[in-house]
Amino acid sequence: MPLIDTARFLRDLNELRQIGRYKTGVHRPTYSPQDMESRRWLLQRLEECGLKAEIDGIGNVFGRHKGPGPHLLVGSHIESQNQAGWLxxxxxxxAGVALARAGLPVDVAAFADEEGHFEGGFLGSKSIIGILGEEEIDRSRxxxxxxxxRDALAAAGLAGKPRLRLDSGxxxxFFEMHIEQGTQLENAGLRAGVVTGIVAIWQWRITIEGMQDHAGGTTMAERRDAGxxxxxxxxxxxxxxxxHCGPRSTWTCGRITVEPGAPSIIPGRADILFQFRDIDMAVLERLEAxxxxxxxxSNRRERTVATLTNISKSLPAPCDPAMMAALDTVAERHAPGLWQRMPSGAGHDAQYIARVMPVAMLFTPSIKGISHHWAEDTREEDLAVCCEILGDAAAAYLKG
Amino acid sequence: MPLIDTARFLRDLNELRQIGRYKTGVHRPTYSPQDMESRRWLLQRLEECGLKAEIDGIGNVFGRHKGPGPHLLVGSHIESQNQAGWLxxxxxxxAGVALARAGLPVDVAAFADEEGHFEGGFLGSKSIIGILGEEEIDRSRxxxxxxxxRDALAAAGLAGKPRLRLDSGxxxxFFEMHIEQGTQLENAGLRAGVVTGIVAIWQWRITIEGMQDHAGGTTMAERRDAGxxxxxxxxxxxxxxxxHCGPRSTWTCGRITVEPGAPSIIPGRADILFQFRDIDMAVLERLEAxxxxxxxxSNRRERTVATLTNISKSLPAPCDPAMMAALDTVAERHAPGLWQRMPSGAGHDAQYIARVMPVAMLFTPSIKGISHHWAEDTREEDLAVCCEILGDAAAAYLKG
Incomplete structure (x- = not known):
């Protein structure tokens, strides 16, 4: 007998989809009336499953299992990007609700503002592990x-409520299921991805100072062309x-601007935004070197001056080997040969929760890789099988 | 006895400098009150020198020598860029006035709007060789x-005046003296440049179409990164x-833009403005190839689509060998070892006049190469020696 009621799981998902519906997706920005309605909807579902449910001062919805442990934490976030996907x-x-319905000893969380509608982003998961200060809340817009x-929290009725802290013991x-937001599973014809970790993103600015000159009067030898x-x-x-990269490193120059940007003027200055991502600290350090x-x-060869500035360095969040092993085993049972291990190139709440406990993530395929757009979708049979994998893996890991 | 009264030449230059004075430079945009005042000042100087002087319907000031030929045409333009240099x-x-004062059989011209304050640019030199249509005048702003x-011409009192045409026979x-607008003469310690020709500029747009994607979820192998x-x-x-270039070819990418230009988004589109310049048609054609x-x-190697579009192709205007030889000979006499031959990378009225008669240009050094800025300057002794070279070369070429 299967652990998970997948029909009920899909019904819940489709019910939630009606809140803030936009075309085939949803529009539920953090603390909007639609978002708060979805949080109230979730509180009811958690109570239905027998959990003690509450909402805290940053908007985290938390359902606490009333029985004895050991426990798992399961969840993700419930707000959406603007006019974005339903999943x-x-x-x-x-999926957390489905595991609770199945009687597993799980607490279920919807962390507030993973999507970063407010400056800082990941407000809920940062708050619940204790790294979101009051002054950061004061500043954020x-x-x-x-x-x-602060005004948005007050308007949502959350002002003055205490903020929850996780008792990691x-x-x-922590298990988080999420859509892949890429095309790797779909292109390989797979139904599930066992996430090996969430990559760190190291962002850089490179400025190059040269000499702005007329493109007609300045010989090639005289130029100090920043572009x-x-x-x-x-x-x-x-x-x-x-x-120097690892097998799944990525690196991207998302912006190049040259000044003044006119056809007959040799650029005097160039600005570059550059980033690389990997899950392995050793690889990240090799790429930085x-x-x-x-x-x-460049500074040795050229008559221009390039300056490298670090903008940010996040931490990689590797997934827990035992939790991944549990996911591997049941993924092979439910979808033989149709799953793979893969890193997450995008950020998730799990990267913060990983600072206080072991984490694992399971990816469902994204149709055409569409994400952060109302057309985002995943086949219902893939949603169902992934929820079954998550449930069985949670049960196996709890026993292990 | 020297042909040219260099003291008077410098006095004339400094007198003209007072009209529209801005800091150490001048502000005389085409058809502005200051520009028209400078044209009236020039008409007086031309009459003083015994020329028959007039201003035509596009603002060209023209002084016609009353005696027998053979004649030379000498001149350039009198308006300035905004808040630009006095020379x-x-x-x-x-310099044309100085040659006329010395009794040489020269007509003197100040061609209107070489600086392109109005769309099209080079209005005067185009008009006087017959390639500026009425409809182009109607359209230009x-x-x-x-x-x-049309409104600017009317405000300047030029509406309805006939436009002059050159009788090239x-x-x-045509001799044109001009500042170098670069640093080659100064860096080599030289006092004069005999121009070999005015380069052609061939301008191109290159657009590259790729696929905009999230920098986290898209592997390096999957990308179609236009940037x-x-x-x-x-x-x-x-x-x-x-x-493939010639010894003095230049090529410049003055603008690169990538869209959307965000740190975590793989660019889906790139736009490039690219140009090259040379005096030799064969070199220009090699560079195009x-x-x-x-x-x-690029289209063979990449998973993106690059499209090349020509924006414009001007014609190179080589200088006349006999006129250059005359300049060489007298330059060597006045400034032994302190002159060179060089192409002009920037455009000048001579490039249009070259379509109807032989032309030559003489460059004076530019201090620090500054041009189109009020700080533009040239040492007075260099101005003087170049005017002497121009006068003697004109006399020698007329005799030869």
Whole structure:
């Protein structure tokens, strides 16, 4: 007899989809009336499952299992990006409800504002592990319309409520189910991805100072062309990074601007935004060393001055080997040969929860890889099989 | 006895400098009150020198020598860029006055709007060789404030005046003196440049279409990164162009933009403005072939689509060998070992006048290469020696 009632799971998902519905997706920005309605809907589902449910001062919805442990924590986030998909974080929250319905000893959480409608982002998961200060809440404003976070919390009826803190000793680990937000599973014809960890993102700015000159009067030998130096540096990175990267490293130059940007003027300045991602700290450090060497080599070769500045370095969040092993085993049972291990290139609540307990994630395929758009979707049979995998893996890991 | 009264030449230049004075430079945009005042000042100087002086319907000031030929045409333009230098085109016009004062059989011209304050640019030199149509005048507007050219001509009192046409059979050639607008003469410690010709500019747009994707969820192998394809293409051009260029070719990428330009989004589109310049048609054609081959190779190697579009192709204007030889000989006499031959990378009225008669240009050094800025300057002794070279070369070429 299967542990999970997949029909009920899909019914719950479709019921939640009606709240803030937008075309085939949803529009539930954090603390909006639609978002708060979805949180109240969730509180009812958690009570239905016999959990002690509450909402805290940052908007986290938390359902506490009343029986003895050992316990697991299961969940994700319930708000959406603007006019975005119906699954995304809601999938992991409703999967938590399904595990609770099945009688597993799980607490279920919907962490507030994983989507970063407010400056800082990940407010709920940061708050619940104790790294969100009151002054950060005082400072944060809506990225949509500038509303102070304090005002938004008050309007949502959350002002003055205490904020929950996780008792990490209570848990054997945290499971989060999520859509892949990419095309790897779909392209390989797979139904589930066992996440090996959430990559760290190291972001950099590279500025190159040259000399702005007239493109007619300045010989090639006289030039200090910041745009050309930027091209040569990025071409060098393109050559060198593959010698140092890991099997699933990614690196991206998302912005290049040259000034003044006129057809007959040699650029005097170039600005580059560059980032790389990997799950392995050793790989990240090798890539940083390679980047620094490329910038140094640019300054040796060119008559321009390149300056490298770090913007941010997040921490990689590797998933727990025993939890991954449990997912592997049951994935092979439910979808033989149709699953793989893979890193998560995007950020998730699990990356913060990983700081206080073991975590694991399970990815469902994303149709055409569409994410953060109302057309986002996953086949219902894939949703169902992944929820079964999550439930069986949770049960196996609790026993193990 | 020297042909040219250099003291008077410098006095004329400094007198003209007072009209529209701005800091150490001038502000005389085309058809502005200051510009029209400078044209009236010039009409007086031309009459003083015994020329028959007039201003035509596009603002050209023209002084006609009353005696027998053969004649030369000498001149440049008298308006300035906004808040720009005191010499630039004024230098060539006042040098024409100096040659007329010395009794040489020269007509002197100040061609209107070489600086392109109005759309189209080079209005005067185009008009006087017969390639500026009435409908082009009807369409053109000020690039500074959108004023229609017709309104500006009316406000300047030029509406309804006939436009002059050059009788090219009257002339053995056209001499234009101008500041270098670069640092080559100064860096080499030289006092004069005999211009070999005015380069052609061939301008191109390259658009690259890829696929916009999330930088986290898309593996390196899956990407169709338009920004990276742009970097690789520009790096290829940087490698290949030196194999095909002439000794003084220049090539410039003045603008690169990638869309959407966000740190975590793989660019889906890149736009490049690219140009090259040379005086030699065969070199220009080799560079075009090289550019087309690079774009083709990009499309062979990459999973993006690069499209090359020509924006404009101007004609190179080579200077006349006999006129250059006359300048060489007298330059060596006045400044032994302190002159060189060089192409003009920037455009000048001479490039249009070259379509109807032989032309030559003489460059004076520019201090620090500053141009189109009020700080533009040239040492007075260099101005003087160049005016002497121009006068003696004109006399020698007329005799030869």
């Amino acid at each position: 995304d974080g809601a999938l992991g929250v409703v 809506s990225r949509n319309d500038g509303t102070p976070l 209570r848990y054997k680990g 050309l130096a930027a091209v040569r540096l990025l071409a060098m990175i393109d050559q060198e990074f593959p010698k 390679c980047l620094r060497a490329c910038v140094q080599e | 630039d085109g004024a230098l060539g016009v006042v 000020s690039r500074n404030d959108g004023t229609p050219l 009257r002339y053995k050639g 990276l394809a742009a970097v690789r293409l520009l790096a290829m051009i940087d490698q290949e162009f030196p194999k 090289c550019l087309r081959a690079c774009v083709q190779e």
